[in-house]
Amino acid sequence: MTPFSPLLVVAVALVDADGRVLLQQRPPGKAMADLWEFPGGKVEPGETPEAALVRELEEELGIQAQASCLAPAAFASEALGDRHLLLLLYVCRKWTGVPEARHATALTWVRPAQMYALDMPPADLPLIGLLEALL
Ligand SMILES: Nc1nc2c([nH]c(=O)n2[C@@H]2O[C@H](COP(=O)(O)OP(=O)(O)OP(=O)(O)O)[C@@H](O)[C@H]2O)c(=O)[nH]1
Numbered sequence: 001m002t003p004f005s006p007l008l009v010v011a012v013a014l015v016d017a018d019g020r021v022l023l024q025q026r027p028p029g030k031a032m033a034d035l036w037e038f039p040g041g042k043v044e045p046g047e048t049p050e051a052a053l054v055r056e057l058e059e060e061l062g063i064q065a066q067a068s069c070l071a072p073a074a075f076a077s078e079a080l081g082d083r084h085l086l087l088l089l090y091v092c093r094k095w096t097g098v099p100e101a102r103h104a105t106a107l108t109w110v111r112p113a114q115m116y117a118l119d120m121p122p123a124d125l126p127l128i129g130l131l132e133a134l135l
Contacts, residue, residue: 004084005083006083006084006085006086007042007080007083007084007085007086008042008043008049008086008088009040009041009042009043009085009086009087009088010040010041010043010049010050010052010053010056010087010088010090011037011038011039011040011041011053011087011088011089011090012038012039012040012053012057012065012070012089012090012091012092013038013073013089013090013091013092013131013135014039014092014093014095014099015091015092015093015135016109018109019111019135020109020110020111021038021109021110021111021112021115021131021135022038022039022061022099022107022108022109023036023037023038023107023108023109023110023115023118023120024036024037024038024039024060024061024101024103024104024105024106024107025037025104025105025106025107025108026104026105027103027104027105028105031081032121034105034119035119035120035121036108036115036118036119036120037120037121037124038089038124038127039056039057039060039061039099040052040053040056040060040087041056041059041060048067049088050067050070050090051067053065053067053070053090054066054067054070057095059102059103060102060103060104061097061099061100061101061102061107062097062098062099062100062102063095063096063097063098063099064095064096064097065092065094065095065096066094069092069093069094069095070090070091070092071090071091071092072088072090073089073090073091073130073131073134074089074127074130074131074134075087075088075089076089076123076124076126076127077123078122078123080123085123087123087124087127089127089130091134091135112128112129112131112132112135113132115128115131116128
């Protein structure tokens, strides 16, 4: 039997002072192009989830967050092509710098209830209600 080897991805709901959450739009030409997603990405071998998220925030948005400011919030478990995605969602309210779209097509700040109107990856859909309850 093939061992179960999930794709481990970390993502974060960056929450501003008005309770809005940052989403970024995936660029054209990539899988799930144009969908709105939480900043984040794959955990590399040997990395902790928190270190991976700190790295992704710097790479994707040019902001600095401390691992201690990343609060584990929810997770998603979803088939993704021939893999199985485990997505760990953190909440973060404190960072340094102003997010800029270094990889994404665009950024937007929205309340969780507004996410239902956006096209998001299937794994993210159950996370919207959880964020509504949480924030
Ligand atoms: N960052 C992020 N990834 C998500 C979300 N939802 C979701 O299904 N994913 C999936 O999780 C994986 C994230 O890995 P990634 O960001 O490193 O990969 P990528 O496809 O953008 O590009 P890459 O493999 O060229 O780096 C992608 O397959 C992405 O579609 C989300 O809300 N945020």
